[in-house]
Amino acid sequence: MRRPLALLHLAALALAGAIAAAGCSSLKKTVMPTEPPHTTIFVSGPVDTVNHIVHLHWFGTSAHGYIVGYEARMLNPAAAADSAWRFTTRTDSLVTIYTPTGLTSPVFEVRAIDDHGVRDPNPARQLFHFSNQPPIVKLVGKPNAADHSDTTFASVTVTWTVTDPDGNPDAVVCRTWLDGQADNPLVASGGTFTMPSSRFMTNGTYTSGRRTLYIQGVDDGGMAGPIDSVTWYVRTPVTGNRARLLLIDDVPNTDPAKIRVDSLYANAVANSALQPGTWRVLHLQFNQPFRSAKDLEQTFEQFESVVWYRGEQTAYSRVLDSYAIGPNGEGLGPYLDGGGKAFIESLNLVSSWSSYGPLTQAFIRQYLNVDGTFQYVQPPDSSGAWGLGTGRVLQCPGVADSLQNNRILTGLRAYVARDPSQILFLAPAHLLTQNNPIAMPVAMNVQQANGGRFIVSSYPLVSGTISTASFPQRATIVLRKILGLLGLNSP
Numbered sequence: 001m002r003r004p005l006a007l008l009h010l011a012a013l014a015l016a017g018a019i020a021a022a023g024c025s026s027l028k029k030t031v032m033p034t035e036p037p038h039t040t041i042f043v044s045g046p047v048d049t050v051n052h053i054v055h056l057h058w059f060g061t062s063a064h065g066y067i068v069g070y071e072a073r074m075l076n077p078a079a080a081a082d083s084a085w086r087f088t089t090r091t092d093s094l095v096t097i098y099t100p101t102g103l104t105s106p107v108f109e110v111r112a113i114d115d116h117g118v119r120d121p122n123p124a125r126q127l128f129h130f131s132n133q134p135p136i137v138k139l140v141g142k143p144n145a146a147d148h149s150d151t152t153f154a155s156v157t158v159t160w161t162v163t164d165p166d167g168n169p170d171a172v173v174c175r176t177w178l179d180g181q182a183d184n185p186l187v188a189s190g191g192t193f194t195m196p197s198s199r200f201m202t203n204g205t206y207t208s209g210r211r212t213l214y215i216q217g218v219d220d221g222g223m224a225g226p227i228d229s230v231t232w233y234v235r236t237p238v239t240g241n242r243a244r245l246l247l248i249d250d251v252p253n254t255d256p257a258k259i260r261v262d263s264l265y266a267n268a269v270a271n272s273a274l275q276p277g278t279w280r281v282l283h284l285q286f287n288q289p290f291r292s293a294k295d296l297e298q299t300f301e302q303f304e305s306v307v308w309y310r311g312e313q314t315a316y317s318r319v320l321d322s323y324a325i326g327p328n329g330e331g332l333g334p335y336l337d338g339g340g341k342a343f344i345e346s347l348n349l350v351s352s353w354s355s356y357g358p359l360t361q362a363f364i365r366q367y368l369n370v371d372g373t374f375q376y377v378q379p380p381d382s383s384g385a386w387g388l389g390t391g392r393v394l395q396c397p398g399v400a401d402s403l404q405n406n407r408i409l410t411g412l413r414a415y416v417a418r419d420p421s422q423i424l425f426l427a428p429a430h431l432l433t434q435n436n437p438i439a440m441p442v443a444m445n446v447q448q449a450n451g452g453r454f455i456v457s458s459y460p461l462v463s464g465t466i467s468t469a470s471f472p473q474r475a476t477i478v479l480r481k482i483l484g485l486l487g488l489n490s491p
Contacts, residue, residue: 035062036118036121037067037118037120038061038062038112038120039120041056041108041110041124041126042058053094053095053096053166053167054095054097055094055095056095056108057092058070058091058110058124059091059112060113061112062114062115066114067113068113068114069089069112069113070087070089070111070113071087071110072085072093072108073085073086074095074097074109075106075108076097076104076106077105077106078097078098078100078101078104078106078222082098085111087113095108096220097130098221099130099131099223100223101223102131102134102223103130104129104130105127105128106128107125107126107127109123109125110123110124111123132166132219132221132222133164134217134223134224134225135162135167135217135218135225136162136164136226137160137161137162137172137174137217138160139158139160139215139229139230140159140160140161141158141159141291142158142232143232144232145230145231145232150232150287151233151234151289152234152289152299153235153236153302154197154298154302155195155196155298156194156232156291156295157195157291157292158176158230159191159192160174160191160192161191162191162217167219168220172189172219172220173217173218174187174188174215174216174217175215175216175224176188176193176195176213176214178195178200178211178212178213178214179211179212181199182214185216194292194294194298197298200234206236206302208234208236209234210231211231211232212231213230213231214227215229216228237280237303238277238279239276240276240277240278243280244274244304244488245269245274245279245280245303245304245305245306246279246282246299246305246306247265247279247280247281247307248281248282248284248309249262249281249309250284250308250309250310250317250346251285251310251313255312255313257311260462264462264475264479271476271480272480272489273489273491274488280303290331292331293330293331294331295331296323296324296330296332296335297332297335300331300332300335301335301340304340305340305341305342305343306335306340306341308343308344309344309345310345310347310460311460311462312407312409312462312463313347316348316356316357316358317346317358320344325358325359325363333367335452336454337448338450338452339450339452341452341453341486341487342453342455343485343486344455344456344457345456346457346458346460347409348385348411348413348458349413349458350364350413352383352384352385353375353383353384354382354384355411355413357413359456361373364415367446368415369417369418370444371418372415373414373415373416374414374415374436376434376436384413385410385413386411386412386413386414386427386432386440386442387411387434388408388431388432388433388459389405389408389433390407391404391405391406392404392405392427394431394442394464395425396424396425396426397423397424398422398425398443398485399481399485400481401477401481403461403465405459405463405464406464409459409460411458412442412458412459413458414427414436414440414458415441415444417441417444422444422447423445424441424444424482425441425442425443425459426440426441426442427439427441427442442457442458442459443455443456443457444456445482445485453486455482455485461475461479462475463475464478
């Protein structure tokens with residue numbers, strides 16, 4: 001009796017399987033086709049002649065699924081090449097329209113894509129009329145064309161302000177060029193720009209004469225504004241073919257030692273191997289051409305050597321502080337890195353504990369090969385400013401000489417030298433006013449790795465003599481030897 005029941009059970013299972021197979025086949029044949037998604041565009045505010053920057057919004061719907069993303073494009077007559085579809089999952093975009101002529105009428109298209117990969121066959125379209133007002137760039141920091149003393153060498157830094165009536169002033173870039181170079185402008189931004197020295201050359205050489213710098217703003221819509229300009233006098237480094245020395249006179253006429261200091265340096269240069277037309281004097285009191293660290297760097301690079309003197313002034317140099325020295329060397333560091341040679345003479349030259357100066361400790365460690373400056377205890381604090389009394393004799397091992405001081409001085413710096421052979425002037429033990437316990441260098445002479453040289457003296461040479469105060473004979477001889485270290489005593 002059990003055999004018929006088993007057969008009946010198997011037959012029932014076979015019948016159920018057949019019904020299931022038939023059912024699946026029926027379902028496959030009755031699936032509804034997917035309808036394409038639909039896309040809608042809208043914009044906040046008026047559509048008629050809007051700003052060249054507009055915030056667009058869109059959304060898509062799908063009857064049998066969900067939207068996975070969109071493809072959008074802008075068909076702009078002013079930028080015909082930029083018409084490709086771009087995929088995005090966003091539903092809005094802040095669009096900047098390229099509008100170089102001030103007016104354009106582009107069409108924005110967007111199409112939704114559903115989870116089946118089906119795109120809206122009829123993309124949403126919106127015609128816009130975009131306007132764009134030009135940015136206004138105004139030069140505010142520039143040479144004074146009315147001041148004949150406000151001249152520069154082949155370098156100039158300018159600053160400007162920007163206004164954009166219908167855009168973001170920070171997005172404005174500037175085209176800038178010198179006269180005769182309108183077809184090859186440089187691009188500047190950020191409100192300041194230094195024209196490269198090479199741009200001042202004519203057929204590979206510098207020439208003196210009036211030059212004009214032009215600047216024009218271009219906004220993010222490609223609209224160019226009016227041109228502003230400044231004209232001033234640019235001079236060649238020297239009158240000859242080789243610029244060997246820039247002598248910087250940083251002593252004002254009000255300084256009692258002015259005549260003595262100028263005579264010292266003029267006599268030393270006159271008795272060197274420098275030929276007429278190979279060196280130039282820059283009197284900072286009457287002409288200060290530097291408006292940036294880059295100006296100072298580019299000006300120095302036009303000369304083989306630079307000598308900068310301040311005499312017996314105890315105030316530090318504002319120009320050195322502003323443009324020559326900084327965390328990264330500012331203008332002076334790159335000049336030395338490029339093989340330049342420089343000699344700077346000044347009291348209060350290095351910033352030290354409770355004693356300020358334009359040269360930083362980091363700078364002298366790098367370029368003077370020292371571990372810093374010596375400090376002395378001066379209740380209730382300590383200081384790095386040392387003094388020197390009259391009649392004291394400094395040793396000058398770097399030039400095999402000596403100097404007898406004839407002034408009461410304050411503001412010297414004593415260096416912790418790493419290499420004794422780089423010491424230029426040395427104060428023997430107990431010579432300085434603060435009774436230095438050991439011999440201390442007060443001037444350094446350091447050959448740089450790339451052929452440059454950096455010589456620094458915190459002792460004013462005009463104060464050293466073996467004769468009278470009115471005729472610093474020994475100081476002249478020592479200075480001539482220092483010029484020799486710069487290579488200026490040979491043709």
